[in-house]
Amino acid sequence: MAEKKVGICxxxxxxxxxxxxxxxxxxxxxxxxxxxxxxxxRHVVVKGPEDYPANAAELPMSTDAGAAIDxxxxxxxxxxxxxxxxxxxxxxxxxxxxxxxVTANKALLATRGVELFKIARGSKTCVAFExxxxxxxxxIDAISRGLAANRIDALLGIVNGTCNFILTKMTQNGxxxxxxxxxxxxxxxxxxxPAMDVQGRDAAQKLAIxxxxxxxxxxxxxxxxxxxxxxxxxxxxxxARDLGYVIKLLAIAExxxxxxxxxxxxxxxxxxxxxxxxxxxxxxxxxxxxxALGHALWYxxxxxxxxxxxxxxxxxxxVAQGIQGLLFNQMQILMDVVPPVSVQxxxxxxxxxxxxxxxxxxxxxLAQVTAILGRHGISVASINQREGGEDxxxxxVITTHKSREGAxxxxxxxxxxxxxxxxxxxxxxxVDQPEEFAAA
Amino acid sequence: MAEKKVGICxxxxxxxxxxxxxxxxxxxxxxxxxxxxxxxxRHVVVKGPEDYPANAAELPMSTDAGAAIDxxxxxxxxxxxxxxxxxxxxxxxxxxxxxxxVTANKALLATRGVELFKIARGSKTCVAFExxxxxxxxxIDAISRGLAANRIDALLGIVNGTCNFILTKMTQNGxxxxxxxxxxxxxxxxxxxPAMDVQGRDAAQKLAIxxxxxxxxxxxxxxxxxxxxxxxxxxxxxxARDLGYVIKLLAIAExxxxxxxxxxxxxxxxxxxxxxxxxxxxxxxxxxxxxALGHALWYxxxxxxxxxxxxxxxxxxxVAQGIQGLLFNQMQILMDVVPPVSVQxxxxxxxxxxxxxxxxxxxxxLAQVTAILGRHGISVASINQREGGEDxxxxxVITTHKSREGAxxxxxxxxxxxxxxxxxxxxxxxVDQPEEFAAA
Numbered sequence: 001m002a003e004k005k006v007g008i009c010x011x012x013x014x015x016x017x018x019x020x021x022x023x024x025x026x027x028x029x030x031x032x033x034x035x036x037x038x039x040x041x042r043h044v045v046v047k048g049p050e051d052y053p054a055n056a057a058e059l060p061m062s063t064d065a066g067a068a069i070d071x072x073x074x075x076x077x078x079x080x081x082x083x084x085x086x087x088x089x090x091x092x093x094x095x096x097x098x099x100x101x102v103t104a105n106k107a108l109l110a111t112r113g114v115e116l117f118k119i120a121r122g123s124k125t126c127v128a129f130e131x132x133x134x135x136x137x138x139x140i141d142a143i144s145r146g147l148a149a150n151r152i153d154a155l156l157g158i159v160n161g162t163c164n165f166i167l168t169k170m171t172q173n174g175x176x177x178x179x180x181x182x183x184x185x186x187x188x189x190x191x192x193x194p195a196m197d198v199q200g201r202d203a204a205q206k207l208a209i210x211x212x213x214x215x216x217x218x219x220x221x222x223x224x225x226x227x228x229x230x231x232x233x234x235x236x237x238x239x240a241r242d243l244g245y246v247i248k249l250l251a252i253a254e255x256x257x258x259x260x261x262x263x264x265x266x267x268x269x270x271x272x273x274x275x276x277x278x279x280x281x282x283x284x285x286x287x288x289x290x291x292a293l294g295h296a297l298w299y300x301x302x303x304x305x306x307x308x309x310x311x312x313x314x315x316x317x318x319v320a321q322g323i324q325g326l327l328f329n330q331m332q333i334l335m336d337v338v339p340p341v342s343v344q345x346x347x348x349x350x351x352x353x354x355x356x357x358x359x360x361x362x363x364x365x366l367a368q369v370t371a372i373l374g375r376h377g378i379s380v381a382s383i384n385q386r387e388g389g390e391d392x393x394x395x396x397v398i399t400t401h402k403s404r405e406g407a408x409x410x411x412x413x414x415x416x417x418x419x420x421x422x423x424x425x426x427x428x429x430x431v432d433q434p435e436e437f438a439a440a
Numbered sequence: 441m442a443e444k445k446v447g448i449c450x451x452x453x454x455x456x457x458x459x460x461x462x463x464x465x466x467x468x469x470x471x472x473x474x475x476x477x478x479x480x481x482r483h484v485v486v487k488g489p490e491d492y493p494a495n496a497a498e499l500p501m502s503t504d505a506g507a508a509i510d511x512x513x514x515x516x517x518x519x520x521x522x523x524x525x526x527x528x529x530x531x532x533x534x535x536x537x538x539x540x541x542v543t544a545n546k547a548l549l550a551t552r553g554v555e556l557f558k559i560a561r562g563s564k565t566c567v568a569f570e571x572x573x574x575x576x577x578x579x580i581d582a583i584s585r586g587l588a589a590n591r592i593d594a595l596l597g598i599v600n601g602t603c604n605f606i607l608t609k610m611t612q613n614g615x616x617x618x619x620x621x622x623x624x625x626x627x628x629x630x631x632x633x634p635a636m637d638v639q640g641r642d643a644a645q646k647l648a649i650x651x652x653x654x655x656x657x658x659x660x661x662x663x664x665x666x667x668x669x670x671x672x673x674x675x676x677x678x679x680a681r682d683l684g685y686v687i688k689l690l691a692i693a694e695x696x697x698x699x700x701x702x703x704x705x706x707x708x709x710x711x712x713x714x715x716x717x718x719x720x721x722x723x724x725x726x727x728x729x730x731x732a733l734g735h736a737l738w739y740x741x742x743x744x745x746x747x748x749x750x751x752x753x754x755x756x757x758x759v760a761q762g763i764q765g766l767l768f769n770q771m772q773i774l775m776d777v778v779p780p781v782s783v784q785x786x787x788x789x790x791x792x793x794x795x796x797x798x799x800x801x802x803x804x805x806l807a808q809v810t811a812i813l814g815r816h817g818i819s820v821a822s823i824n825q826r827e828g829g830e831d832x833x834x835x836x837v838i839t840t841h842k843s844r845e846g847a848x849x850x851x852x853x854x855x856x857x858x859x860x861x862x863x864x865x866x867x868x869x870x871v872d873q874p875e876e877f878a879a880a
Contacts, residue, residue: 292749321770323585
């Protein structure tokens with residue numbers, strides 16, 4: 001087959017952009033040999049000369065994104081600017097010009113995905129976004145194609161490397177949240193403003209993308225119950241460990257009755273024998289339970305320069321070979337063509353719970369608390385009065401059998417109103433692996 | 441988009457075939473909705489009426505494969521006959537008629553893959569074979585496309601569910617190999633004649649497929665050093681555990697100097713903290729180390745009716761959507777277009793070793809043995825004289841630092857020639873995870 005040349009226009013040359021440049025330049029011969037395509041980096045566009053990378057002299061740098069997109073020598077536009085405003089404008093411009101776009105920008109997909117996908121269809125081109133969730137793990141392709149024969153019943157995993165790094169440090173070193181965050185920032189695993197990550201919003205945006213593809217519906221961030229790791233106490237990590245659990249920030253989508261989805265991102269007690277408990281540092285792991293395949297899991301680096309670039313370049317290849325175009329047009333699973341999700345209200349969730357009370361050290365408190373739990377139909381599985389509270393409070397750790405979220409929240413409100421409870425009660429959900437339905 | 445109808449001709453209706461029938465019939469509406477294609481099962485061909493499945497009355501059964509393949513209403517041929525002779529004849533017939541073939545038949549690929557792929561190219565059609573390795577795990581697509589931007593440095597994993605089931609039972613229940621095999625056969629995890637599985641040949645055929653795609657070269661079974669699990673002693677599993685290891689049958693491909701590959705399938709001591717140590721029962725797991733993504737792992741069911749059918753139907757969809765055709769023709773990584781592998785001779789392998797001697801209970805034996813090891817440049821890491829030998833032999837367990845396979849084999853030959861060594865020495869390789877080269 002005659003060799004084809006494909007011109008790449010790279011918008012943004014920060015962390016991931018530099019990784020893409022590195023692969024396209026250093027692995028050019030390998031890519032050509034594998035794909036039969038010679039990928040030429042024809043434009044590297046940044047905002048201003050102050051953003052030029054160290055090796056700018058060797059690169060086709062410019063600062064006029066519009067001209068680079070419109071140039072006839074640009075075949076594929078790779079958007080790695082981040083944010084939604086500027087990035088959205090350029091992605092739209094490329095798509096309207098009929099040029100396919102590769103992006104890692106989950107925030108852009110969350111805010112303008114539907115509209116941009118429609119524009120792409122109108123221009124008979126496509127968008128590829130493997131790097132928008134799971135970093136370098138090719139999970140989007142796996143869900144879209146590899147599992148296409150399956151009715152997926154549950155998808156859950158660790159999809160935010162920053163939170164997982166912080167939780168791993170808190171668990172392994174006994175650090176406080178603040179200490180672990182500081183270390184994550186020092187090592188580049190957390191941004192100066194870590195809110196999007198530690199509040200769980202980044203994980204929710206990724207879950208929206210993954211769940212939408214897995215369950216063939218349109219999921220937005222606001223469909224997802226979100227609770228971050230920024231209010232976790234080192235004490236709870238210690239107590240959880242004593243109970244045989246590790247605390248992880250899980251993103252969860254589960255099919256419930258009536259095809260409704262339970263969608264949530266929250267710190268979760270995961271049993272120490274669960275494979276997700278062993279996912280450490282900045283790694284990601286995504287478990288999928290489906291009717292034919294049963295349980296399957298994908299594990300790898302969910303962020304970082306080279307892992308993310310790996311996914312971006314895989315998308316570039318897929319677009320250049322015409323594969324992404326076929327997928328984009330034929331698979332009826334993208335957010336602009338699927339119906340909106342039907343969400344199970346969060347208060348209907350059935351879960352087991354870890355509850356930590358900060359009680360006054362006096363007789364009768366436990367009787368009051370257990371009476372309230374009992375009145376709300378919440379059955380206690382274990383109860384432990386612990387040492388280690390501050391300000392003369394006594395930590396009491398309770399785990400429950402399966403209970404209803406709404407009942408638990410009502411009970412906790414009543415408990416926190418007791419004069420003998422000195423601080424807001426901490427409640428972390430215990431997540432058991434879904435049952436595997438697959439026959440051998 | 442106007443809905444397309446695609447006619448499926450299924451050759452063979454055994455375990456996996458029944459799973460494919462189940463998905464195509466029961467998930468027909470879901471598949472149509474997702475893909476825009478209505479998959480019609482138009483022929484189910486078996487050898488004779490005695491092979492008709494229980495629900496034959498509801499299916500388009502026949503016994504004339506040639507007629508079914510040639511029928512104009514057959515768009516895709518799915519070969520699930522197994523074996524190489526009959527299956528090869530029908531696959532060739534389909535390809536010569538320009539009809540794409542989906543197959544799970546690794547033995548066929550091992551024996552006639554190159555020839556059949558060439559025929560497919562000549563007829564401008566394609567072969568899809570996701571189910572031929574890793575069962576339901578979409579690992580072939582991941583390596584071919586998801587990791588296409590990576591120089592892969594190592595691929596290792598558990599790819600034979602039968603062996604893993606047997607080893608898990610031996611480890612968890614302390615069973616002998618014979619007991620565990622019998623149980624595996626009772627539960628349908630092992631065949632009446634388990635040789636292909638327990639001797640490691642099935643794993644080697646899968647490794648040939650995976651390594652060929654990962655390293656872009658043609659790998660055949662004979663390029664791979666193979667040693668099975670059928671000679672393992674329950675004692676060694678116990679001793680390994682005491683040292684902190686689990687014994688797994690690993691399939692390994694590693695890039696060595698001069699782009700040569702170390703290719704091997706053998707029982708391996710895996711550290712208990714290694715994620716592969718936790719892969720139990722009939723599950724498979726494949727670790728890949730690559731230059732951009734770093735370490736990634738795929739986990740799931742590597743065999744069985746529905747998991748394998750999941751991969752077969754994913755291939756059917758991919759073929760029907762034209763995706764597999766594009767891939768087959770553009771990715772220059774298939775066995776008929778890549779150069780033959782350059783293999784690192786097995787005796788050049790550098791590994792750590794677990795060695796168990798059956799020594800006479802008398803003074804001086806250890807001095808003799810360690811002298812021989814020292815003369816061959818093999819450095820001892822630990823040495824333990826154990827209880828538990830039969831016939832008044834004393835088991836002595838030695839682990840070594842990194843040593844050369846050739847030297848170890850020569851040393852063991854000398855050791856076994858000693859009058860004080862009463863049975864052949866057992867030697868199992870200790871497999872450490874490759875270093876991860878990826879930058880964060």
